[in-house]
Amino acid sequence: MARKSSTLDPQRLDNQICFAVYSAAHAFNRVYKPLLDRLGLTYPQYLVMLVLWERDDVPLKEIGEKLFLDSGTLTPLLKRLEAAHLVKRTRSSEDERQVLIALTPQGHALKDKARSVPQSILAASDCSVSELVAMKDEIVALRDRLNAVIGE
Amino acid sequence: MARKSSTLDPQRLDNQICFAVYSAAHAFNRVYKPLLDRLGLTYPQYLVMLVLWERDDVPLKEIGEKLFLDSGTLTPLLKRLEAAHLVKRTRSSEDERQVLIALTPQGHALKDKARSVPQSILAASDCSVSELVAMKDEIVALRDRLNAVIGE
DNA sequence: TCACATTTAATTGTTCGCAATTGAATGTCC
């Protein structure tokens, strides 16, 4: 009883939820890799395409808010998507500060090719949809609490 | 009923557990940042230190297995920790292929300074320990299932 | 209108993360 049980030691790697999340994110990335290679996308690029497939012609700023990414990450990423002829970047005529991101026909067409990706991920998760939804909601709630702290 | 409800659309960003995990990992990183800045560590460097604080004089390979990272990531990271005088890298005399990572006195001493980090994270999570442990176990189980698929 | 603050992207520099390759050390099989 004198020595703290290792299963309760908050400084142990295996007891840290952040490492669980960190390593799960990398595991997801590795599962996505071969699926997205066929689409010519990286995972963050795929996330941007998901945003655009929901709504086209979105300001860079708004993509950043949805994905929690800033222009330092998105500007070069979007330039790569533009070089791949999947999106077009244009300055807004109403507000020259904003850059609007629009899908090209190829970018729009890619949505169909990507349709099988989620079910491949579901299969790899080896888990029921309802369990995954419950976990997702818990993780999102945790993320939002963390982000609330960052804003002070 | 003809149109699929958006809350069930698997191609919607908000319905993807992987994005929840991805964005939660980044949120954790942002919460850790100011805490680890005081220790002069990045989050992946902190993970390596957690491994070494549990057991010293560990082969690079073993650190990689615990953190799911390869030498391409760890070699430069460990060189930075060595430059910061927190670890020492030596070739094993028994097997010259292996590099053993050992804590310096400063590296060992940093454990005490890092003791308050987990409770700061717990506070930011705004969640009970038992809830976090339950979530952690679920996420680890998911991660392990995903990693099992990668190995084919 | 003019001075000043705010907003927005882009840029720069550092660190991860990983695939692919290289090279050295070790293990195995004949």
Place this chain on the structure above:
DNA sequence: GGACATTCAATTGCGAACAATTAAATGTGA
């Protein structure tokens, strides 16, 4: 013992991720 495969770390190249800075466009208040 020698040919061969395997293991392990290091290296190279590319794409995030983010802090900090810069520059241009817009908003605001005297």
